Amino acid sequence: MNLTLKVWRQNGNKEKGRMETYQVSDISPDSSFLEMMDILNEQLIEEGKEPVAFDHDCREGICGMCSMYINGEAHGPGDRITTCQLHMREFNDGDTIHIEPWRAKAFPVIKDLVVDRGAFDRIMAAGGFVSVNTSGNTQDANAIPIDKNDADKAFDAATCIGCGACVATCKNASAMLFVSAKVSQFALLPQGQVEARERAVNMVNKMDEEGFGNCTNTGACEVECPKGISLENIARMNREYLKGSIS
Amino acid sequence: MSTLDSKIPEGPIKDKWTNHKNNIKLVNPANKRLIDVIVVGTGLAGGSAAASLAELGYNVKAFCYQDSPRRAHSIAAQGGINAAKNYQGDGDSTYRLFYDTVKGGDYRSREANVYRLAEVSANIIDQCVAQGVPFARDYGGLLDNRSFGGVQVSRTFYAKGQTGQQLLLGCYSAMSRQIGKGKIQMYNRHEMMDIVIVDGKARGIIARNLVTGEIERHSAHAVVVASGGYGNVFFLSTNAMGSNVSAGWKIHKKGAYFANPCFTQIHPTCIPQHGDQQSKLTLMSESLRNDGRIWVPAKKEDAEAVRAGKLKPTDIAEEDRDYYLERRYPSFGNLVPRDVASRAAKERCDAGFGVGTNETGEAVYLDFSSAIMRYGKEDANVHGHPDASEEEIRERGEKVVESKYGNLFQMYEKITADNPYKTPMKIYPAVHYTMGGVWVDYNLMTTIDGCYCIGEANFSDHGANRLGASALMQGLADGYFVLPYTIGDYLAEDIRTGEIPTDTPEFDEAEKSVKERIEFFLNNKGKHSVDYYHKRFGKVMWNKVGMARNEQGLKEAIKEIREIREEFWKEVTVPGSADGINQELEKAGRVADFLELGELFARDALERNESCGGHFREEYQTEEGEAVRDDKNYTFVTAWEYKGEPSEAVLHKEDLKYENIELKTRSYK
Numbered sequence: 053m054n055l056t057l058k059v060w061r062q063n064g065n066k067e068k069g070r071m072e073t074y075q076v077s078d079i080s081p082d083s084s085f086l087e088m089m090d091i092l093n094e095q096l097i098e099e100g101k102e103p104v105a106f107d108h109d110c111r112e113g114i115c116g117m118c119s120m121y122i123n124g125e126a127h128g129p130g131d132r133i134t135t136c137q138l139h140m141r142e143f144n145d146g147d148t149i150h151i152e153p154w155r156a157k158a159f160p161v162i163k164d165l166v167v168d169r170g171a172f173d174r175i176m177a178a179g180g181f182v183s184v185n186t187s188g189n190t191q192d193a194n195a196i197p198i199d200k201n202d203a204d205k206a207f208d209a210a211t212c213i214g215c216g217a218c219v220a221t222c223k224n225a226s227a228m229l230f231v232s233a234k235v236s237q238f239a240l241l242p243q244g245q246v247e248a249r250e251r252a253v254n255m256v257n258k259m260d261e262e263g264f265g266n267c268t269n270t271g272a273c274e275v276e277c278p279k280g281i282s283l284e285n286i287a288r289m290n291r292e293y294l295k296g297s298i299s
Numbered sequence: 300m301s302t303l304d305s306k307i308p309e310g311p312i313k314d315k316w317t318n319h320k321n322n323i324k325l326v327n328p329a330n331k332r333l334i335d336v337i338v339v340g341t342g343l344a345g346g347s348a349a350a351s352l353a354e355l356g357y358n359v360k361a362f363c364y365q366d367s368p369r370r371a372h373s374i375a376a377q378g379g380i381n382a383a384k385n386y387q388g389d390g391d392s393t394y395r396l397f398y399d400t401v402k403g404g405d406y407r408s409r410e411a412n413v414y415r416l417a418e419v420s421a422n423i424i425d426q427c428v429a430q431g432v433p434f435a436r437d438y439g440g441l442l443d444n445r446s447f448g449g450v451q452v453s454r455t456f457y458a459k460g461q462t463g464q465q466l467l468l469g470c471y472s473a474m475s476r477q478i479g480k481g482k483i484q485m486y487n488r489h490e491m492m493d494i495v496i497v498d499g500k501a502r503g504i505i506a507r508n509l510v511t512g513e514i515e516r517h518s519a520h521a522v523v524v525a526s527g528g529y530g531n532v533f534f535l536s537t538n539a540m541g542s543n544v545s546a547g548w549k550i551h552k553k554g555a556y557f558a559n560p561c562f563t564q565i566h567p568t569c570i571p572q573h574g575d576q577q578s579k580l581t582l583m584s585e586s587l588r589n590d591g592r593i594w595v596p597a598k599k600e601d602a603e604a605v606r607a608g609k610l611k612p613t614d615i616a617e618e619d620r621d622y623y624l625e626r627r628y629p630s631f632g633n634l635v636p637r638d639v640a641s642r643a644a645k646e647r648c649d650a651g652f653g654v655g656t657n658e659t660g661e662a663v664y665l666d667f668s669s670a671i672m673r674y675g676k677e678d679a680n681v682h683g684h685p686d687a688s689e690e691e692i693r694e695r696g697e698k699v700v701e702s703k704y705g706n707l708f709q710m711y712e713k714i715t716a717d718n719p720y721k722t723p724m725k726i727y728p729a730v731h732y733t734m735g736g737v738w739v740d741y742n743l744m745t746t747i748d749g750c751y752c753i754g755e756a757n758f759s760d761h762g763a764n765r766l767g768a769s770a771l772m773q774g775l776a777d778g779y780f781v782l783p784y785t786i787g788d789y790l791a792e793d794i795r796t797g798e799i800p801t802d803t804p805e806f807d808e809a810e811k812s813v814k815e816r817i818e819f820f821l822n823n824k825g826k827h828s829v830d831y832y833h834k835r836f837g838k839v840m841w842n843k844v845g846m847a848r849n850e851q852g853l854k855e856a857i858k859e860i861r862e863i864r865e866e867f868w869k870e871v872t873v874p875g876s877a878d879g880i881n882q883e884l885e886k887a888g889r890v891a892d893f894l895e896l897g898e899l900f901a902r903d904a905l906e907r908n909e910s911c912g913g914h915f916r917e918e919y920q921t922e923e924g925e926a927v928r929d930d931k932n933y934t935f936v937t938a939w940e941y942k943g944e945p946s947e948a949v950l951h952k953e954d955l956k957y958e959n960i961e962l963k964t965r966s967y968k
Contacts, residue, residue: 064879082573084714090578090830097828097874097883105880107366109539111579113710114464115370130713137713162510163880170487173367177479181472182431186351186779188419193428194386197440207433207458210465214369237431244431 053079053140056148057092059104065160071150081141085128086111086118088140106165111136113278116213119220120165121152126217126276134215134278154216156225158263169216171262172230178258179251180234182244196242206240209233211279218273218281224265229273231259232289233281239292249296256293303556303938303953306740307411312959313393316415319741320784324791331356334790335519335798337504339491339546341368343463343771344754345525346470347778353477355783357790360517361474362486362506364541364885369471372527372539373774376463377584377707379445379455380771382420387444391452393417400769401960403449403636404734404762405912405928407562407936410959411741412759419780420772424456426779430469434458446589447767449636449967455768460584460707466771470778489515490885491546492813494522494553494750497805501550501750505809507817509885512878514813516806518799520790521749523782524550525774528733528755530563532893532900533845534837536730537569537582543889544896547737547756555745556938556951558758559735560896561904564765564913565846566731567593567640570714570724571655571662580729581714583665584707585767588633590670590700591724593640595652595663597621605654612654612664612723623647627923631967638764638913638926639967641728645846646924654725666723671696728846732770734761734913735903738938738953742785743777746938749789753777758936763912817877820887825870829886832867836860836894844901849917853905857898857946864894898945906950909933930962 054077062069076095079088086108093103109117118135122128128138143149151165159167184190210233218229235252238244244251267286274283308319326334334357338349341363349361363371383396396417401408424442428434434456435443444453458465477483488509495503495518503518529544530536551557568583596602597619604610623643625632635643644663647653655662675696679687687695697720701708708719715725737745737752739759745752754774761769843856867890875881910919910926911933919927936953 080574080576083576084578087576087578091576094828094830097872100874102875103883105882109365109370109541110372110375111540112375112537112581113713114375114461115365115372115539117365117370132709133713137710139714139716141716166880169366173369173475173478173485173487176369176472176475181476182429183476184426184429184473185354186347186426186473186783188422188780190422190425190429193384193424193434194441198436199440200436200438203433203436203440206431207435207465210433210458210468211461213464214367237433241431241433243429 053081053143053145055079055143055146058148058150060152061104061164062161063163065162069161079140081139083140084111084136085122085138085140086136104165105163108136113137114213116215119154119167119215119217121154121220123150126154126221127278132278132280134213154220156219156264158225158227159216159219169214171264172214172216172227174262175227175231175255175258176234179254182238183247198241202240206237209236209240209281209285212281213279215278217276217278219264221272221276222265223270223272224268226267226273227259227264228267228286228289229277229281229283231255232285235289235292236285239288248292252289252292253296256289303738303951304740305409305953306742307409308741312410312414315411316418323784323788326787326791326794328356330794332358333797334358334793335360336521336523336786337517337519338362338523338525339504340371340525340527340756341474342371342373342525342527342754343467343470343774344756344778345523346371346467346474347775348523348525348753348782349483350470350473350477351779351783352786353482359477359483360486360519361483362489362491364488364490364509366487368474368485368487369468371467372542373467373771374464375539376771377460377582378447378586379457379462379768380423380466380775381447381454381766381768382424382456382772383417383454384421384424386442387453389452391454395452396420396454398960399450400760400766401762402965403764403766405764405926405965406762406930406934406957406962407559407911407955408760408762409955410957415781416760416773416776419776422780423772423775427466427469430472432458432465432469434465445586446634448585448588448634448640449631449766457586460586460704463771466775491549493549493809495805495809496553496747497799497803500748502799503801503806505813507813510880512876512881514810516801516810518801520793520796520799521751521786523751523753524737524756525754525778526756528736529893529896530730530733532897533730533840534833535572535577535580535841537566537580540579543892545889545892547752548892548896550737550745550747550750550752552941554747554941555750555752556738556940557736557899558738558936558938559903560900560939561844561907561914562734562763562912563730564637564732564734565641565728567637567644567728568665568726569729569731570711571727572657581710582729582731583711583724583726585637587665587704587707590703591633591665591667592622592669593624593633593663593665594620594622595647595654599651602652602654602660606656606660621652628967635967636764636766641846642915642924644728655727661727662725663727664723665726667700667719668723671700671720674699732765734758734763734765738936742788743782744785744789751782751786753782763914816888817884820871820873820884821877823871823873825872827870827872829871829873829883829890832863832871833890833893836863836897839863840897844904847915847917848904850905853901856901857905860894860898860901864898867891867894895945899939899948902945902948903937903939906937907933928964934962
């Protein structure tokens with residue numbers, strides 16, 4: 053396959069960015085999108101130019117590091133995949149592909165396609181945990197049976213990979229889906245219920261402080277989420293937040 | 300050559316750890332506040348250690364190269380975590396987990412460490428549940444289990460195909476709590492460039508801020524390296540792109556011995572390589588072998604027709620299929636350990652029965668059709684449809700299989716564009732895990748005072764082959780339940796030391812050499828990129844130091860690796876500058892270290908004149924192709940001391956004593 057790439061280049065948050073055009077050829081349709089980016093970078097190095105900086109690590113859709121906005125879609129075309137799980141067979145020979153970083157006030161660009169998602173870590177530090185210390189004598193794991201439905205729902209919420217596609221795709225750059233996934237996971241489990249109200253309030257307040265936008269229920273986050281995290285979680289978080297605010 | 304002291308406590312094996320804990324020194328809570336600990340790496344081992352040490356009251360500085368500790372590669376572990384809980388009442392016990400692990404490791408691991416691992420395994424599950432890790436449960440609300448290779452009980456706890464993710468997010472939550480309190484200072488996007496040793500003790504590290512490019516000095520009273528395995532020495536592996544040996548290699552160069560580098564796990568069930576543009580390989584969890592059956596065509600002409608695209612696997616009749624694992628190993632069948640399953644796949648492909656589309660035909664089938672029908676029948680019965688049609692049974696069966704392995708099937712389909720519910724998966728072995736690593740004693744301390752090494756980065760628990768679902772167990776055991784005790788014994792001496800200054804000659808010197816190396820790479824202006832060398836080198840490793848090794852190949856490999864290394868230093872090109880993000884510069888440093896490790900790796904394989912676990916020397920096999928160990932001459936750990944070039948490394952031995960388990964030929968027949 054031969055392709056034209058329009059890639060966002062930007063040297064740091066202070067400088068202005070721009071789209072640059074590159075050509076790549078002989079790309080195998082079985083290659084992943086990031087393998088195609090590797091080939092572009094090899095080409096740039098050979099030409100004595102600086103390669104495109106982009107985040108990636110596990111390349112199997114679980115670490116949440118990769119984060120490209122491809123042809124106007126977070127993680128590109130296809131449902132329930134991360135950028136690293138996107139394969140070139142989804143494109144046609146001769147296509148022009150636009151590649152941009154996540155765009156959100158709370159995710160400043162560091163370089164090219166690399167953004168700073170530290171705000172997510174700070175929200176987690178505000179309450180994304182159960183306050184239990186390591187010890188060899190917590191109660192037996194089977195001491196509290198948990199309804200399978202609740203356990204499964206908690207698991208579904210917990211599969212969030214923290215990639216930020218929900219924020220990138222939201223017109224308000226809201227982080228509600230990310231925050232609600234963590235709030236829900238713990239709210240659904242007996243171990244997390246003790247602190248559930250306080251947790252919701254603390255995490256939501258931190259989210260607002262970090263400059264994420266409000267939720268207006270467009271649901272774009274759920275559509276673009278590579279792990280299919282459900283909007284139900286946002287409803288559950290709102291309930292937890294309300295309970296926390298009035299008690 | 301000297302003999303190493305592993306500091307194993309006296310007494311019967313079941314009392315060693317308890318007695319040791321009762322006798323080691325403690326640091327009182329007020330004094331813990333005066334002590335700093337550096338943890339490099341935030342996977343299951345590093346993350347759990349950082350969180351636990353901070354909870355105890357130490358000041359922790361944690362480092363990871365990713366943009367968040369939550370992204371360490373432990374996150375990609377799929378299948379599960381072992382624990383001797385015996386919830387299934389199937390005869391499991393601490394002793395059995397211990398025995399299975401020692402046998403699975405082909406009798407090349409340290410008894411006392413493995414026993415301790417089995418002993419604390421149950422605590423891990425309790426701890427994780429308390430943290431809110433959503434393990435799979437049955438309808439009664441209790442925890443569910445599955446089976447893994449090399450074992451005849453169900454002791455593996457799991458969270459669908461994302462067990463590693465859930466456990467790591469548990470660690471990350473625990474870390475986040477301490478980060479919020481200020482007890483952990485988190486350094487994301489930082490890479491350890493060297494260790495700093497003052498008066499023979501590990502007292503800090505030099506790190507590069509990967510965003511600003513700044514070279515930073517960090518001091519502490521102890522340094523814990525938890526930087527994972529070195530599988531990327533092969534270029535293609537199931538490791539993350541950034542996984543590297545550098546932290547382990549830097550401490551090796553400053554005095555930490557490197558143990559059993561040739562013990563590498565080749566995982567039998569990975570998606571086969573698609574071509575030369577491939578950047579990494581993807582694992583399909585071992586848990587699939589609970590229900591999937593592995594086969595190749597029994598007739599060579601069928602295999603040829605499949606490779607040529609003229610025959611579909613679903614058109615091959617049952618009697619024309621060779622379920623070679625069930626044939627060769629009737630008592631363990633598809634659940635033989637990884638090393639055995641990998642070699643058996645290679646044997647069939649080498650003999651011409653492979654079904655891959657690449658020129659070597661490297662792939663075998665992993666088939667779920669009989670599991671789909673079995674589960675479908677059961678489900679139809681449960682729902683009162685004993686006369687269900689075949690189509691209905693298949694539909695029901697597919698749903699059951701989806702609930703068990705849905706995300707793995709989806710992952711497979713995304714990569715290959717084949718639907719594994721309808722046609723068997725194609726799989727082939729790939730580099731996955733490294734049992735070898737930095738040598739540590741019973742306290743997990745390396746041969747540098749105050750420098751600890753935990754998780755996959757050390758060598759201690761898996762011998763020559765790791766059993767499935769034991770990596771997560773070891774990482775968390777080391778970080779939650781072992782290191783927090785043993786490190787106190789050492790730090791008790793440091794309560795009056797005070798903060799370690801960084802304006803000393805030792806820090807000056809370490810920083811200077813780090814900066815010089817960076818300058819060198821940026822000014823070299825050679826002909827080829829870092830990946831060009833890494834790929835060439837990886838091929839040598841795979842072909843000559845991979846699944847099967849022999850004397851001649853290893854000697855050739857050593858020579859070729861040396862040549863590639865020399866060429867790399869002469870001709871590598873690294874664009875850009877040292878200030879700011881420079882991913883090529885990061886890779887250059889890592890590949891430079893891999894190129895040194897690779898030679899030591901091949902030397903270690905050449906030194907070990909026997910076949911054991913993942914180390915298969917073609918000269919030492921039975922007529923049926925089974926590994927032949929040499930217990931008389933090789934019941935020891937090789938621990939290499941750095942002396943400059945890898946060819947000058949000095950070999951030390953730790954003799955392995957088996958007092959509780961009898962050495963036997965490992966058989967899964």
